[in-house]
Amino acid sequence: xxxxxxxxVLDNVxxxxxxxxxxxxxxxxxxxxxxxxxxxxxxxxxTTLLATVMGxxxxxxxxxxxxxxxxxxxxxxxxxxAGLGYxxxxxxxxxxxxxxxxxxxxxxxxxxxxxxxxxxxPRLAERQGNRGNQxxxxxxxxxxxxxxxxxxxxxxxxxxxxxxLAPVIVEELARAVKQLAAADLALILVExxxxxxxxxxxxxxxxxxxxxxxxxxxxxxxxxxxxxxALIGVAKK
Amino acid sequence: xxxxxxxxxxxxAALALAGRHRVRIWEPLPWLLAIAFYFLFPKYxxxxxxxxxxxxxxxxxxxxxxxxxxxxxxxxxxxxAGAYTVGMLAKYGIWTEPITGLVIAAAVAAAIGFxxxxxxxxTTGLTLLMLTLCTMALLEEAANLGQEYTxxxxxxDSVPIDPVFGIFExxxxxxxxxxxxxxxxxxxxFIFIRTLxxxxxxxxxxxxxxxxxxxxxxxxxxxxxxxxxxxxSAAIAGIAGALWAQANAxxxxxxxxxxxxxxxxxxxxxxGCGRLYGAFxxxxxxxxxxxxxxxxxxxxxQLGLGLLLVIIALFARNGILGIFQSFLHRLKAKxxxxx
Numbered sequence: 001x002x003x004x005x006x007x008x009v010l011d012n013v014x015x016x017x018x019x020x021x022x023x024x025x026x027x028x029x030x031x032x033x034x035x036x037x038x039x040x041x042x043x044x045x046x047t048t049l050l051a052t053v054m055g056x057x058x059x060x061x062x063x064x065x066x067x068x069x070x071x072x073x074x075x076x077x078x079x080x081x082a083g084l085g086y087x088x089x090x091x092x093x094x095x096x097x098x099x100x101x102x103x104x105x106x107x108x109x110x111x112x113x114x115x116x117x118x119x120x121x122p123r124l125a126e127r128q129g130n131r132g133n134q135x136x137x138x139x140x141x142x143x144x145x146x147x148x149x150x151x152x153x154x155x156x157x158x159x160x161x162x163x164x165l166a167p168v169i170v171e172e173l174a175r176a177v178k179q180l181a182a183a184d185l186a187l188i189l190v191e192x193x194x195x196x197x198x199x200x201x202x203x204x205x206x207x208x209x210x211x212x213x214x215x216x217x218x219x220x221x222x223x224x225x226x227x228x229x230a231l232i233g234v235a236k237k
Numbered sequence: 238x239x240x241x242x243x244x245x246x247x248x249x250a251a252l253a254l255a256g257r258h259r260v261r262i263w264e265p266l267p268w269l270l271a272i273a274f275y276f277l278f279p280k281y282x283x284x285x286x287x288x289x290x291x292x293x294x295x296x297x298x299x300x301x302x303x304x305x306x307x308x309x310x311x312x313x314x315x316x317x318a319g320a321y322t323v324g325m326l327a328k329y330g331i332w333t334e335p336i337t338g339l340v341i342a343a344a345v346a347a348a349i350g351f352x353x354x355x356x357x358x359x360t361t362g363l364t365l366l367m368l369t370l371c372t373m374a375l376l377e378e379a380a381n382l383g384q385e386y387t388x389x390x391x392x393x394d395s396v397p398i399d400p401v402f403g404i405f406e407x408x409x410x411x412x413x414x415x416x417x418x419x420x421x422x423x424x425x426x427f428i429f430i431r432t433l434x435x436x437x438x439x440x441x442x443x444x445x446x447x448x449x450x451x452x453x454x455x456x457x458x459x460x461x462x463x464x465x466x467x468x469x470s471a472a473i474a475g476i477a478g479a480l481w482a483q484a485n486a487x488x489x490x491x492x493x494x495x496x497x498x499x500x501x502x503x504x505x506x507x508x509g510c511g512r513l514y515g516a517f518x519x520x521x522x523x524x525x526x527x528x529x530x531x532x533x534x535x536x537x538x539q540l541g542l543g544l545l546l547v548i549i550a551l552f553a554r555n556g557i558l559g560i561f562q563s564f565l566h567r568l569k570a571k572x573x574x575x576x
Contacts, residue, residue: 054454080456092451094444100253104437105444106455128253151456 005068007032007083007155007186008053013062015052021060022048024210032067032154035187037201037218039194040232045210046190047089050157053188054086055079066155081108085153089160089190091144093132100128102143103150110152117146120176138169145176155186162193174200194232198222206231257435267517271420275413282416288524289419290481295504295516296430297473302502303511304434305466306446307358308366310498311373312474314353315346317493318376319475322346324393324488325386333399335407339422339479346475347468349376354467358460370495377493392489396482407486415484422480426473431513433469442466443511507549509556518557 008030016022022045030036038046051057053064055076063072071079080086094102103114118125121142127135135143141161148156161177162170170193177200181187191197198204198218206214206221214221214231221228274285294316301307319342326332332341357368380387387393400406405414433439444452445459452459482488491497500523508519526545530538553560 056450056454075458076453077456077458080454086454088451088454092448094447094451096447097440097443098253101440101443104253105441105452105457108456147455 004032006030006065007034007067008188009063009065010049010053011063011065013052013064014060015048015057015062016060017048018058022057022210023052025062026210026212028205028212028215030155030186030188032186033184034203035181035189035201036203036205037197038188038190038205038207039192039197040207042192044207046207047159048210049207050086050159050188050190053079053157054084080151080153083154085148085151085156087144087148087156087158087161089163091137091140093135093140093143093147095131095133097132098128099124099130099132099135099139099143102132102147106147107150108152112149112152114150117149120149120179121146123172138165138172141165141169141173142176145173149180153185155188156180157188157190159190160192161189162191162196170196194228208232258432267514268424275416275420279413282412284524284528286412286415286419286484287481288520289416289423290477290484291501291504291524292516292520293419293423293426293480294474294477295501295508295520296427296513297470297477298501298505299510299513299516300430300434300470300473301467302505303515304439304446305442305463307463307467308362309369310366310495310502311369311371312470312501313493313495313498314369314373314376315350315471315474316478316481316497317373317380318346318349318471319343319478320482320488320492321380321387321478322475323479324396324482327396327398328393329386330397333397335398335401335418335483338398338483339476342475342479343472344475346478347472350471351464351468354464354471358463358467370498373493373495373498377490380490380493388489390490392487394487396486396488398483398486407483409486412484419480419484422476426476430473434513438462446511503546505556507546507556509558512556512558515556515558522557 006029008028010026010028013026014021014024026049038049040046048057052059055071055074059072063070065071066079066082066084069082071082074082094105097105100114103117107114118128123139124142124146127139132140132143145158145161158177161173165173174196177187177189181200187201189197189201198221202218204214204216204218204221205212208231221231271285271289275282278285294312297315298309298312301309301312322342322345323338326338326341332338353372357365357372360368381389383389398407401414401418405418407414434442441452441457441462444455444457445462449459478492481492504519504523505515506519507522508517509515523542526542527538530541534541549556555562
């Protein structure tokens with residue numbers, strides 16, 4: 001049986017905004033269908049890492065490979081066609097398009113259809129005629145995830161999906177993320193809510209000052225608050 | 238994930254698309270009014286023809302500005318390209334048939350739109366604004382310098398145009414044919430534009446206008462879509478220019494000038510950008526006001542228009558249609574409260 005190449009590889013990546021370098025020599029590998037949580041304090045480069053994978057930053061060195069193919073110099077939309085999906089931190093729903101139209105502009109052939117994402121988030125089906133700016137924060141977050149899913153990615157990048165949401169909505173999102181992790185979808189979850197991140201992903205990466213300082217089982221961090229505290233200084237969160 | 242996919246006709250996206258394309262009950266109204274105008278105001282058919290051409294030109298600008306968010310001050314470049322194509326072909330006896338003339342004019346304007354779009358749409362904001370202006374100025378100067386072919390500053394007059402379908406002659410004194418011909422072309426172009434803006438392509442243009450970076454991230458080839466939209470819009474502006482040249486039997490530098498580009502922008506702001514019918518409302522308001530203000534106060538009629546624009550800019554950012562829409566919203570809210 002031929003071994004599948006990793007879904008996503010960041011090989012010695014240094015990247016940033018213009019001349020400013022934010023990520024330094026980051027090495028990361030994610031197998032197909034696996035989930036990875038990236039945690040760390042504010043401003044350590046978590047969002048920049050996702051932005052680099054999507055091609056929104058300046059790559060100063062190293063390479064990004066998707067299923068064995070170098071995508072470092074591809075335009076963002078070509079990376080999406082190659083299998084990346086992105087749920088941005090600010091959700092960035094198109095405000096004057098309806099919920100359904102927000103999904104239609106991103107829909108690509110594959111198992112995740114609009115009907116399927118409505119099954120994952122039944123609340124969206126009820127509000128499909130509403131415009132993006134008429135949705136609550138939680139609904140916008142669900143729509144942002146649904147919009148990424150209908151593009152039928154093989155690797156989904158999620159940037160702080162729980163940010164600013166009520167606990168009940170976070171629970172609903174966590175249930176959906178667990179469902180996605182159970183499907184054959186490689187998932188990178190950037191999360192400020194450390195407890196949630198460690199619960200959702202069996203593997204965690206801790207970043208500090210643009211570098212990976214821990215890459216290992218989430219359980220290790222969960223069972224050793226002192227270690228977690230030493231790494232990110234927010235063990236009680 | 239194992240449930241069978243719904244039939245195409247039952248797919249929520251297909252249902253939504255069908256709903257979007259549905260003709261609203263009031264939509265035939267502008268066309269009925271245009272036909273009524275033909276019978277009620279036979280002395281004003283020249284004005285009416287000009288108005289219809291302006292509506293088509295404004296619609297072409299609405300496609301790039303209102304839907305795709307491409308800010309341009311040089312859209313008259315394509316209007317002029319269409320006008321000069323038809324004018325020069327007819328003047329030198331190469332092609333005088335009007336309908337195929339429109340097709341040729343659209344192709345020439347589209348070619349200019351495509352080539353310039355490939356270069357200009359790499360930029361945004363003020364740079365794009367200035368480059369579109371420069372493109373138009375270059376074409377205007379080329380038309381001025383190519384006196385031997387374009388007539389230079391004086392332009393080309395008495396452009397011979399064949400009768401429409403070989404039957405209906407263009408008569409400069411009684412522009413009945415011109416009016417109906419332009420109305421027919423406007424209707425066909427409008428149907429095309431309406432279909433386009435309600436299609437997934439049109440929705441993706443709205444997405445690009447609202448968040449270009451996000452459209453990249455959902456897998457849309459943003460620049461090619463912008464270039465395609467710019468090219469289509471250029472072709473429609475070219476048709477408007479060609480109609481103008483055919484209806485008036487002349488073409489001059491005013492077809493390519495900043496005056497024309499700025500006027501159509503004002504018309505769109507006045508009517509409401511990105512609303513399809515904003516072009517209709519804006520053109521009627523602007524041209525009717527210009528016409529009547531010029532009669533009442535020939536030396537300073539632009540003052541009245543200027544004041545109206547200031548009021549619209551201050552109090553109605555979405556133009557006249559925006560005022561109407563917010564009035565309807567309030568009325569609906571009031572009814573909902575009372576019930």
